[in-house]
Amino acid sequence: MPTIKPLLLCFLLLTFNVVFSQKQELLELENIISSKTEQFSNDVNFKKSLELLVNEKWDSTLLYTAKILQSDEAVNLELQKYYLFLRGYSLQRKKNNEGAKEVFHKIKNPFALSSHVQSYLGEIALEENNFSKALGIFQKIEKEWDSEVKGISLSNVKHNIGLCFLHLKKLKNAEEYLTNSIELYEKDKDTVELVGAYGDIANLYYEQYKDDLAIPYFIKAYKFSKNVDNFTLKKNTAKNMAVVEENRKDLTAALKYRKEYEKWNDSLNNHNKIWELAQLEKKLAVEKKQVEVDLLTAENNAKVAERNSFFYIVIALVILLLVITFFYRLNVKSKKTILTQKEELDVLNATKDQLFSIVSHDLRSSVNTLKLSNKKVIRNIEKENISEAHQILQHNSTVVSSAYNLLDNLLNWAMLQTKQSYFEIQEIHLHFTVEHVVYNYIPLLEEKQLQFTNSVAKGIKVLADQESLKIILRNLLDNAMKFSEAKDEIKIYTEEINDDSIAIIVEDSGIGMDLKTQEKLLATTITVEKRTHKNIIGSGLGLQLCKSMIQKNKGKLSIQSELGKGTKMIVSLPKPLVNG
Template sequence: MTKYYIYILLVTTSVFSQKTNYLLKTGDSICLESRNEVFCKAIDFYRKQKYDSCYAYSNRALMIASTNEEKDFFNCIQGYSAFINKFYKKALSNVLKISNRKNYSQVKLYLLGNIYLNQQKYDEAIESIETWIFNDKLDDKFLKKAMLHNLGLAYIHKKEYIKAKEHFNKEFTLIPLKDTLALVRAKMDLANVYYNQYLDNEAIPLFEEAYILAKLFSDIELKQYTSQNMAVVERNRKRYKESVGYYREFIKWKDSINNRDRIWELTERDKKLAVAQKQQEIAVQDEKIKRQKVQRDGLIIGSSGLLLFIGFLGLFYRKLKKKNKLITQQKEDLNVANKTKDYLFSVVSHDLRSPINTIRYQHEELKNHIDNKDLVAIKEATNAAIAVTNSTSHLLNNVLHWSLEQSNQLVFDQKEYALRPMVQHVLHDYTILVEAKSIRIESNLENALVKADKESLKIVLRNLLDNAVKYMNGAGEIKVTTGVKSETEAFISIEDTGVGIPKDRLVKINALKDLSIDKIDRSEGVGLGLILCQTLIKKNNGTLTFDSEVGKGTKITILLPSIPV
């Protein structure tokens, strides 16, 4: 296993508390004495942890800095800002310019150790960190624990496992019993030391302990890394079924992190849209005020300037008409955007309410089972929560793709593609999943050239295959066929032996191809995934149809423009 979790503690919060306070006091003193706006803004952005702005202003400050104190200070905060933004070469350049004066020596060693570790210069990192530890006079166990951790990581990469284990054990002694996050990370570190020496009997129990503790902890990234470690361990042990389970957990947590970030971006975009709409209303009001003023001034001129006034008014009217036309178009665009936003919020508020409440209820049950030490009930509650989370993750993926498509941010590039390798790539991703569910996938893929956007077509295929797996009653079969229907059309057919679709719902699904955003009725129970599929296929100049019979399965046919071979 070569999976290392590099945990590098940053200086922005309580780390280096005394030295950080010294830096802030030094910055305030420089600002007060110089009264230089650039200096003051740089230190203010550093205090507020706005490192992009701090980097820019400290760069300007270095151009005009004259004293050694000023140069050391601004090299320090610019180097740290560059480190936070992962500009490691620039960070190293700044830090090496810091003098070795008493007040800066430890800060310099700390930054050098972390920068070299990120640059994979392990000998230099070890030298800097060990010197820092030897000279450390601070009673800060949290900081010392982090530096011991980084030292252990450097020795792991150098394959000096005895020294790595020594430093991880020292780190372990500094971890409070209540600090579950640090305990999990420490166990993973020690496990990696043993595992890289092929000491599986010592390593695997530590991986398992870290995984169990992470399951009970709220940190999603920690759940992601521990489940990934277990997937690799089980794969190497040739326990493929267990490995698949852990790998699916890893994907679930990874998707949760990505979707969380995407939903946050969508919310921020909606805020900006609301601000833009308000600014537009203010602009319209300002335009009305200006028009009233012009009309009033025109009347004061009197009859002697009547002809001039009429000419001016005509010119103004034409400009105003052009602006009103632009405003009307913008209003229509905003209405479409608002309808899309309202629909997305309807999906999120309606479809997420139930699973979120279910997860909350299951967590309460899980807490009670943990208090009662009922392991069987804990496993059942966890499995139920995983199933609900998987469903919710699939919904969030569809919300993301739908929102990107509606806001024209989904990259759409139609080119000539061969159907067979594209469909084979999607089917390959489902092989392990369907085998675990006793579902067999058969494929008869004749090659055909189509003009389409490959990524949006993959999104459609994944949604349709997800539905086929989801509505399969136990074991079953999915048959995927591609070929040429005519000189101008190629087809993709997905046929399953699932539960089928009732006739009334089948009519609504096939009618989706003619719906626009303002005609969608959420009360009809049509899922966002199928709406997204119809939208993307229509954008690819194709058609999507469903044939189904309850109890006998469903056949889905995609027709796309083909190119003669």
């Protein structure tokens, strides 16, 4: 029994085609699509796409369908599926299997040609040697096969299932399906597919060394190939017979088949060369014609250019003038933009430097103070000096509160500078907003023994952003408390300025300030300096934040103060047209 049969698998790679030849398949596919898309019979674009496909112009089909699908014109959802189908089919015929799979998977059910889509995906899986996936697809098609579904042959489905089983080494199943497909092919008298089917089942038996069963099918395949016009089938059947005879040691017969194989191989090569030559001649003829057309066009263009040269020169000069004007304006605009960006960057850098100064100065000072105070607390607790430890902890509480307020102001300042804060100016009941802010300060006011009075009438309204107004009041109240001694008084009240504005006044009877300090506080930059007041920790950031937010609320800030006589912080804000 021979053991070497290396060339008998060529048929297994040649029988993935559907029952019909490509041209027959395209005509059948055209009929199927036309019958399914009668409602789109008046669509010129779809008719053109289908015509390009039937004429095997795959690239033109892809370009045309892509243009339609990407256009702004509304395309019926069902018609979109058919455009995708034409694209997937064209990509498959161009051997772009990855592209074909991607397009076919975009076609969602329900779709009238879903069985055809699955069939083509099965063919692609076979070509990629993904036999398990192909088997699943073709078995599903076999299960759902309907005789009324045109273009999908049950014999071809069974043949492909048999091929999958054969490659998966499930030879018993392969034999069953290949035999069934042969019976159907014989019934349909499909000579071309019979040649392939006979060759496949012959290989099935030959691989199992069942030469008595295999050789008759090889002979049948060879004889049937005589009646087809496919040089590839003729070549491969002759080659298979040569290998069979070589394995049977009949070298004379093997030599005969080898010569026939060479003849058909040469014929196939010659046929391909003739086709290539015809294509080349066609290309040269087209190029020659194009040269003639280009020459005539050039001559005509030269005459037109000569006749209208003056007109073109004028247009060129006008365009040149417009371009110069455009670039001049663009240059001016660019310079303005660069200058604006530089100014903004300078402001941001200044803000960054100021914020770093605040963090490095005040926060570091607060943390260092807490560090030293904690050591004192530990020593006093060890010595059981509870009274002294309590006083230090109270001082630490003040430091922590100041540091927390500084951090809160830093956050709000950063959000304001980076334009991340949300602003909504609306009517606000001022009395209740003051009450809401003061509520959190009641324990601190009592601890410091300060008297507070909210004299804002309940009917007073202002136009402002609610959250930013709270930040303004909180910082002004916090400053009033910082610069007040025990038993001092703090009060908030309003005064009418005119019909459009109202003044909110935060007044304290604390240490006050001189004129130079007032001017410095009203300046536009953050002030970072050491405070002369022994119990005050701050940087001026809170007041700077107040000024920015007051300005954003379309208001104004002013100060009235004298050393030793207290301070009035006056915030002027717009009021509603009707102030109840």
